[in-house]
Amino acid sequence: MPTVLRIKGYRFFFFSLEGNEPPHIHVEHGDKVAKFWLKPINLASSSSFRSHELTEIRAIVIEHSKTFLEKWYGYFGS
Numbered sequence: 001m002p003t004v005l006r007i008k009g010y011r012f013f014f015f016s017l018e019g020n021e022p023p024h025i026h027v028e029h030g031d032k033v034a035k036f037w038l039k040p041i042n043l044a045s046s047s048s049f050r051s052h053e054l055t056e057i058r059a060i061v062i063e064h065s066k067t068f069l070e071k072w073y074g075y076f077g078s
Contacts, residue, residue, distance in 0.1 A: 004071045005064055010057060012068065019076035027057055036061045038069055052066045 005012040007015040010029050018024075023038040034057060041061055045075070046054060 001028075002071070002075060004068055006059075007060060008025045008056070010060065011061075012064070014072065014075070017076075020051055025061060025072075029053075038065055038072065039064060 001013055003011055004025065010027050011025050012025050012027050014024070014026060020058045024044060025036050025038060027036070028035055029049075032053070034046040034049050034054065035044040036042065036058065037044050038061070041058065043054060043058065049057070
């Protein structure tokens with residue numbers, strides 16, 4: 001479960017066996033979890049995050065999307 005980024009208490013990561021899905025990033029904070037598609041950036045799923053938290057997380061995903069995609073393709077290949 002490679003961690004790509006830790007910021008503002010959030011941990012952004014992907015699971016090692018998910019290379020068969022389109023590029024995406026998981027985020028967790030405590031027991032809250034969410035998943036964002038990276039191309040295009042869109043919320044895939046969420047559990048326990050409030051709306052304003054998802055807005056903040058989406059902004060972080062947008063800001064770091066290039067890094068997330070580089071790490072995704074570096075790990076899974078293109």
